[in-house]
Amino acid sequence: MTPTAPTLALFDLDHTLLPLDSDYAWGQFTTRIGWTDPVDFARRNDEFFAHYQAGTLDVHDYVRFAIDAVRRQGPEAAQAAHARFMREVIAPNLLPPARALIEQHRAAGDELVIVTATNEFVTRPIAQALGVAELVAVELERDASGWYTGEIRGTPSFREGKVARLEQWLAQRGWGWDDVHTTFYSDSTNDLPLLEKVHTPVATNPGAGLRAIAQARGWRILDLFPDHA
Template sequence: MKLALFDLDHTLLPLDSDHAWGQFTTRLGWTDAATFTRRNDEFFAQYQAGALDIHDYVRFSTAAVRERGAQAAAAAHQQYMREVIEPHILPAALELVEQHRRAGDLLLIITATNEFVTRPIAHALGVAELLAVELARGPDGWYSGEIAGTPSFREGKVQRLEQWLAARGLGWDTVHTTFYSDSLNDLPLLEKANVPVATNPSPGLRALAQQRGWRILDLFETLA
C-alpha cells in the first residue's frame, strides 16, 4: 500500500490553523484580546522552537470552546471555515492531494492541531483520513481540556501512525510512505518515511533537507 501523508499547517495550508482559530475567537470577543494574543503568540513561538508543551497548549487553546459549549463552537467553526480557511485552500495544495489520489495512494493528514479545529479542514481538502490531537471529554460529554491518548506531535506522530497501521493489519514493512511537512518538529516521521518531502520548509528543515538530499517543495510557488 502506498500512503501519502501530509502535515497540515504551513504544509497544505499557508497558515497555522490552530493559531488562526485563536485569533478568530478573539475577534468574536470570546477572549481578552491582549492577554490571549500574548499567550497564543508565546505558544506559537515555542512550537516553532521545538519547545512546546502540547498538553499546556491544548488546555489553553480549547478554553474558549469549552466555555462556550458545543452549539456555539460549531457555529463559530463554520464561520471560521468560510472567512479564514477556505480563502487559504489554494489550488497548488488541492492539486498535490489530487496527484496522489490519481496515483492510487491512500491519503492521510497527520497534524499536531486538535481534531475540533482540523476535521472540517481535512474534509474541505478532500482527505478522509485524519490523525489529529484527540480531545478527551468530561462527564458532561464535552471537551475537558485534556488530550485523549497519544498526541500526534513530534514522536507522537510516529506512534499514532503505527497504531493506525496496526489497526489495519499493516506495518512499516508493508507500506510505502511519502510524508510532506514544513517543520523540524516532524523530523521523527520524516526520518521514518520512505520519501520525506520538506514542504514550504522552515529554515532549519530546509538546511537539513539540503544536507540529506531530501526533496524540497515550495508548494505555493511551484509543484515542480
C-alpha cells in the first residue's frame, strides 16, 4: 500500500447504519399493505431471519422469498410501494449518529461504499437517502422484459461473498487490496470474512457474538444507537 493510497469507508447497512433490518422491515411492510398473507409470510420471514442471525441462511432461497411479492406486483406498483416504505419506515430511522459517521468519512475524503446482503431493490433508495453513491448489494436477475425473476445475479454479497464482491468492485477501479486502506463497520458475525480482511474492522452495534470477538481481538466497538440496543 502506498502512502497516498485511497481510503475506503465500508458500511454494512442493517443494524449498522440503520437500527433495523431493512429486508425484514420491507417484508413486514408488504404484509401491512396487503401483498402477503400475514400468518404464512410472518412465519417464513421469522424463520429466515433466525437463520440469518445464526449464520445458516440459504441466501438464494431467501431472496426468492423476499422478492416474490415485488415480482408479482410489477414495476409500477413496486416503485410506489417502496417510496411509501421509505417515507413511513426508513426515513424515521435515518438517525443522526449514522449520518454523522458517514459525513465524518466524507469530510476526510474517503470513498464511501455500502456493502449489504440485502437486495438492490430494497437498499438502493436507502443508500441514496444516506448520500452514498456506491452500493454493493445482492443483485437481482432480470428477464427479457427487464423485471426481476427472483434469482440472484452473480455472487451474492453475503458472508464470504462480500469479500468477493469488494474484490470485483476494486478491480473495476484498477485497485487491489494492497492499493487501498479499508475500514469496515458491521454489526454481525456474518461479516467476519470482510471484517478480517480490512485494515480497520469496527464492530458497530454488535450482537453478542461479534462483541465478544471484537473484545478478544482488540477491535474498536462503536455503539451508534444505544437507545435501540
